[in-house]
Amino acid sequence: MYRGFSLRRAAQTDAMFLGDMLVEAANWRAGGVRPRHEVLTSAEHRRYLAGWKRSADDGLVATGEDDVPVGAAWYRVLPQNAPGFGFVGVAVPELIIGVHPLWRARGVGRTLLRGVVELAGSQGHSRISLSVERDNFARNLYRAEGFVVVGQGSARDTMVRATT
Template identity: 40%
Template sequence: MGEQVRQGSIGVREAGPEDAEFLVDMLLAAFNWTGEERYTRKQILKDKSTSLYVAGWQREGDLGVIAVDLAGPSGLQIPVGAAWVRRFPARNPGFGFVAEDVPELSVAVLSHHRGRGIGSGLIRSLAPRLAGAGITRVSLSVEHGNPARALYERLGFTAVTEQEGATTMVADVNTLIQSVRS
């Protein structure tokens, strides 16, 4: 499985084209972070402002990692979370868009696995891959009240703009890599 970050029986592997459906699940989990079903899978896939995060995965420049439970039945690795980046053009930006050369990060962990360090492990596993791809900064959008904001701040993300109900944050990839060592 190559490089792994372990949190108990959790490992991390590269995301590939075969993970497209799971990334839709993770996008749904990210949008429904409150635990209420504010969005359905159909709504996310139909709406161009949300489907752009996963449509056509894995296109050139898409990078991601998948957290897997290594203790699945019969040795199966069950996906439990994901972190991935994608670039967007200015004419069709994501919610956390800051520039065409700054990919937007999406992170989600299944609700019953949250609070175990999986999200930070995913970001820390993704950071060296970003640097290897020549990416120097990443952005994200986090809704007001989402407890994940504290994680992002701990890892080095800083707020750059406030929109109605959300904050766009940016981190230097080298800062994220340093957070791995601390």
Template identity: 45%
Template sequence: MPFVLRPARASDADFLAEMLVAASFWHPHGPRGSVAEVLGRPQLAHYVAGWPRPDDVGVIALHDRQPIGAAWLRTFPADDPGYGFVDAATPELAIGVTAEWRGQGVGDRLLGALITAAAEHGFAAVSLSVERQNPARRLYERHGFRRVGEESGSPTMLLLLGEG
């Protein structure tokens, strides 16, 4: 089934929150979360609060005009870091795909498009945090992300843009 990509816009804020839930509660047999629960946790909510801020970059995947996945970048200050924080100049990646579309190449295309958009935006690198057991880790490695640290048992990964 075909899908298309487009840049994320202000009207996508609610869908980004849904995809933050999908990213945070990714395990198919794990606990389920809600948008209210995620937005009630400041360490998660800051990935979407006030979307979009001036340096935010995002991509939405659509099938029949319905959103099925999203990938976005946001920078954080050192005094309010995200889980994959490297430095205040390096945006952190968040990505989520609806359950019925996982494993169909949506995440791969979203990630590729977001990396291109990040480079066009002038970012030198992109970081992320991923749980060791999350199968998305292989996707990040295929796109060139490399482990640079670990926080709370989850690897922090970095992609230097303009290399390779």
């Protein structure tokens, strides 16, 4: 148990909650208002969840009191012909992370990030990638946790970290 929360492995039954966290990730700005259905049906976001949990998918869920989920970090290995925002290579899983707004700034995101990097390493992945908008405050967390920028778009960066 960490500061009021614990971690567990993500399961196939977590798909709906992962959808909630994908919406949180997409709406990270204060006042983010993209409706859930819009985020989850957009081609750019649905690749991070469609068909969860495939054999190469894995992740962690943070739970608060009474095992209520409060955040999640998961990864997918995406194909070269359908890459995600943070695609860097065929065998490099791409990380997605979301934390319920009431649980932010309490160590949940950092703990999930560290845990999913370790999990990816234990599953044989030597690197893990992500994409983050340049003005997203989480970018500082990723840098502090060893992620480095390997690609730049007009408003977002692709970052990678070794898992070992």
